[in-house]
Amino acid sequence: MAITLTEPAAERVRTFLENRGKGVGLRLGVKTMGCSGMSYVLEFVDDVNPEDEVFEDKGVKVIVDKKSLVYIDGTELDYTREGLNEGFKFNNPKEKAACGCGESFTV
Amino acid sequence: MALLQIAEPGQSTTPHQHRLAVGIDLGTTNSLVATVRSGEVTTLADANGKHLLPSVVHYGEDGVQVGEEALKYSVSDPYNTIVSVKRYMGRGHADVQGDDAHHSYHFADTDSTVPRFKTRRGEVSAIEVSAEILKVLKQRAEESLGGELVGAVITVPAYFDDAQRQATKDAARLAGLEVLRLLNEPTAAAVAYGLDTGNEGVIAVYDLGGGTFDISILRLNKGVFEVLATGGNSSLGGDDFDYAISQWIIEQAGESYRETPESKRLIMQQAKAAKEQLAEAQSVDITIDSGDFHWQGTLDRDTMEELIRPLVQKTLMSCRRALRDAGVDNEDISEVVMVGGSTRTLLVREMVAGFFDCELLTGIDPDKVVATGAALQADVLAGNKPDDEMLLLDVIPLSLGIETMGGLVEKIIHRNTAIPVSRAQDFTTYKDGQTAMAIHVLQGERELVSDCRSLARFELRGIPPQVAGAARIRVTFQVDADGLLIVSAREENSGVEASVDVKPSYGLSDSEVETMLRDSIEHAEEDMHLRMLREQQVEADRVIEALDSALAVDGDELLSEKEKTAIAAAREELLQARDGNDTNVIEEKIKQLEAVCEDYVARRMNSNIKSAMQGHSIEEYASDSEAGDS
Numbered sequence: 076m077a078i079t080l081t082e083p084a085a086e087r088v089r090t091f092l093e094n095r096g097k098g099v100g101l102r103l104g105v106k107t108m109g110c111s112g113m114s115y116v117l118e119f120v121d122d123v124n125p126e127d128e129v130f131e132d133k134g135v136k137v138i139v140d141k142k143s144l145v146y147i148d149g150t151e152l153d154y155t156r157e158g159l160n161e162g163f164k165f166n167n168p169k170e171k172a173a174c175g176c177g178e179s180f181t182v
Numbered sequence: 183m184a185l186l187q188i189a190e191p192g193q194s195t196t197p198h199q200h201r202l203a204v205g206i207d208l209g210t211t212n213s214l215v216a217t218v219r220s221g222e223v224t225t226l227a228d229a230n231g232k233h234l235l236p237s238v239v240h241y242g243e244d245g246v247q248v249g250e251e252a253l254k255y256s257v258s259d260p261y262n263t264i265v266s267v268k269r270y271m272g273r274g275h276a277d278v279q280g281d282d283a284h285h286s287y288h289f290a291d292t293d294s295t296v297p298r299f300k301t302r303r304g305e306v307s308a309i310e311v312s313a314e315i316l317k318v319l320k321q322r323a324e325e326s327l328g329g330e331l332v333g334a335v336i337t338v339p340a341y342f343d344d345a346q347r348q349a350t351k352d353a354a355r356l357a358g359l360e361v362l363r364l365l366n367e368p369t370a371a372a373v374a375y376g377l378d379t380g381n382e383g384v385i386a387v388y389d390l391g392g393g394t395f396d397i398s399i400l401r402l403n404k405g406v407f408e409v410l411a412t413g414g415n416s417s418l419g420g421d422d423f424d425y426a427i428s429q430w431i432i433e434q435a436g437e438s439y440r441e442t443p444e445s446k447r448l449i450m451q452q453a454k455a456a457k458e459q460l461a462e463a464q465s466v467d468i469t470i471d472s473g474d475f476h477w478q479g480t481l482d483r484d485t486m487e488e489l490i491r492p493l494v495q496k497t498l499m500s501c502r503r504a505l506r507d508a509g510v511d512n513e514d515i516s517e518v519v520m521v522g523g524s525t526r527t528l529l530v531r532e533m534v535a536g537f538f539d540c541e542l543l544t545g546i547d548p549d550k551v552v553a554t555g556a557a558l559q560a561d562v563l564a565g566n567k568p569d570d571e572m573l574l575l576d577v578i579p580l581s582l583g584i585e586t587m588g589g590l591v592e593k594i595i596h597r598n599t600a601i602p603v604s605r606a607q608d609f610t611t612y613k614d615g616q617t618a619m620a621i622h623v624l625q626g627e628r629e630l631v632s633d634c635r636s637l638a639r640f641e642l643r644g645i646p647p648q649v650a651g652a653a654r655i656r657v658t659f660q661v662d663a664d665g666l667l668i669v670s671a672r673e674e675n676s677g678v679e680a681s682v683d684v685k686p687s688y689g690l691s692d693s694e695v696e697t698m699l700r701d702s703i704e705h706a707e708e709d710m711h712l713r714m715l716r717e718q719q720v721e722a723d724r725v726i727e728a729l730d731s732a733l734a735v736d737g738d739e740l741l742s743e744k745e746k747t748a749i750a751a752a753r754e755e756l757l758q759a760r761d762g763n764d765t766n767v768i769e770e771k772i773k774q775l776e777a778v779c780e781d782y783v784a785r786r787m788n789s790n791i792k793s794a795m796q797g798h799s800i801e802e803y804a805s806d807s808e809a810g811d812s
Contacts, residue, residue: 091188101188117186163186 078103078130078137078147084154084163085133092135095119100129100136103152103165104143113146115165203362203564204323205370205556206336208312208350210268210419211392211523213237214550215319215334216557217327223374223554226326234549238265239314241301248318257451260443261288262301266393266421267315270297270308271353272346309353316357333360335560337552339396340366340412343580344625344635362563368398369409370555371521375543377402383516384410384508388534389552390497391522393419397501399508399515411507413500418493420457420524426489427453431468431477440475448472456481461526487529494533501537512538519543521551582659582667585622585631594659606658613717615647615724619655623669623684640682642671647724718768722760725772729753729779732786740785752778
């Protein structure tokens with residue numbers, strides 16, 4: 076399994092990294108908090124840690140720590156627009172339930 | 183599911199985080215932070231219940247103090263205690279040299295464009311000092327609201343130029359604050375009074391703070407504010423009242439006065455206290471006791487009013503100018519919003535009411551009114567309210583234009599134009615065969631490019647070669663609600679276009695800006711020569727192209743082999759010169775080629791006329807010309 080990006084998501088990430096002027100890639104992960112157990116983490120990466128797995132898709136390095144990978148392996152990261160709001164979306168096959176707001180989930 | 187944004191490493195937000203936003207009035211004398219809670223605006227107090235944070239920073243032995251703590255040192259440790267730092271925001275080193283009458287700081291001798299204060303904790307810039315103030319306000323807000331701020335609306339005087347606005351943004355960035363928007367102070371004040379829900383009409387906002395004076399003329403129309411005009415004086419305020427009174431004290435003290443930084447500060451403090459008491463009392467006793475200088479006296483209200491009257495008069499002159507800019511008369515003004523602590527001074531209220539001849543709005547504490555409006559706007563911008571709730575129109579503080587021939591500035595959007603705005607103007611080529619046009623975007627009120635501020639340069643290339651004046655180049659200036667300028671140029675006949683986003687020095691560090699400035703000066707002459715060379719190369723290309731197309735048509739027919747060889751040689755010489763970098767040589771070779779071709783050009787002319795007249799009789803032409811004459 077691996078982590079993949081849709082073309083729109085990859086394009087946004089490349090642009091964001093370029094604008095930021097530094098950083099090796101994008102970190103995907105989970106945090107144990109939120110109303111439904113866990114919440115997603117989406118961050119720029121300046122330093123890759125020894126416990127990280129590094130994937131590459133469409134020219135973007137995706138960095139996931141091994142603990143998080145268990146929960147999000149197989150995820151496709153998408154970039155979409157909803158009204159005036161736009162942002163990234165985790166399409167996680169392991170996700171069983173999300174809270175109403177979608178900010179946290181359980182596997 | 184909710185859409186996520188990428189966070190900085192380690193900065194991911196927790197789910198369900200409230201969109202906490204504040205309004206900050208970053209004042210010359212005092213600063214204030216306010217927010218909207220349960221639909222109501224409140225200014226946030228510190229642990230001691232104080233709302234106003236004196237805009238004072240002290241660089242002490244054991245750390246940096248801000249506010250009341252720092253104010254304590256303003257007399258005993260003046261060089262390390264920075265007051266009224268807003269006066270120095272975005273100003274150059276040279277700008278502050280004349281200000282020593284008011285302030286007694288040590289400035290570092292640097293070739294930096296930004297003045298740096300020498301303190302015991304090292305040299306600091308005005309941006310860093312302001313950031314200290316903002317940090318305290320940010321921390322206060324986060325403690326009060328129990329969460330991280332998504333951002334802040336920070337108010338600035340309406341006439342702050344881009345450098346000053348940028349300096350304010352930089353200070354916020356240093357303090358770790360996201361700036362949702364910089365809002366003009368008078369606009370914020372009008373929002374605070376909820377004038378957007380009131381009647382239609384024209385109002386004035388009279389803002390006399392500690393260090394700045396601002397007058398704005400706003401039109402309310404269907405709940406929308408439009409800023410018609412702004413004016414003011416960035417170096418006039420309550421501090422100057424204090425200064426005038428302190429000068430009176432020094433004059434009264436006569437020869438017994440001993441000037442030291444401490445005595446100057448102490449007298450200023452006493453003068454300020456006296457002014458505040460005279461809002462209630464008829465007269466006040468003043469006692470100065472500083473080292474070997476002692477003085478005691480009485481100041482009555484009439485005397486004080488005579489001291490400050492010329493200063494108030496100055497503000498009214500700015501009001502008159504703003505009215506003229508707005509194209510309205512005194513009687514068109516329905517209400518005047520009074521802002522800033524100095525509007526508590528009775529003489530100010532009297533003279534302003536007399537000038538506008540109408541009711542003054544003084545219901546909201548004049549110290550808090552700006553922060554209140556900023557908080558309301560921040561709440562909207564943070565997304566806690568429907569977007570259509572409040573629409574604010576701002577104005578462009580300085581005219582925007584482009585460079586035209588002769589180093590002149592053609593203004594495309596004039597100052598005080600409401601944004602968002604889009605304006606276009608048509609330009610054309612200057613030379614035959616010109617295929618590129620340099621577009622130089624400028625900001626300022628002066629007529630000469632050299633006196634304005636350069637914002638950006640770009641080139642429109644690929645214009646089809648035409649005779650001078652045939653190309654139609656439409657240059658469009660577009661300014662969005664955040665003040666971001668986009669300049670685009672389009673050649674209408676061919677459709678080629680180019681554009682540039684102008685973020686005036688946004689995202690540049692001080693040193694980068696410095697380097698840019700230095701470069702522009704160092705390379706000025708080089709640039710000029712390059713420009714001349716480029717123009718001459720364009721001209722050479724045009725000549726060669728015209729020649730080649732002519733030779734293709736009738737070269738063999740009209741020229742002998744010998745002539746053809748001579749022309750080819752001259753053409754080759756020009757081609758070589760064109761790729762060199764000597765402007766004069768190119769010019770010379772163009773002239774030579776033209777001289778060699780003189781006969782050929784004459785023959786072409788004759789042959790063209792002959793072929794045009796073939797099959798027609800001379801009589802036809804004669805009768806035509808007769809018909810034309812009659």
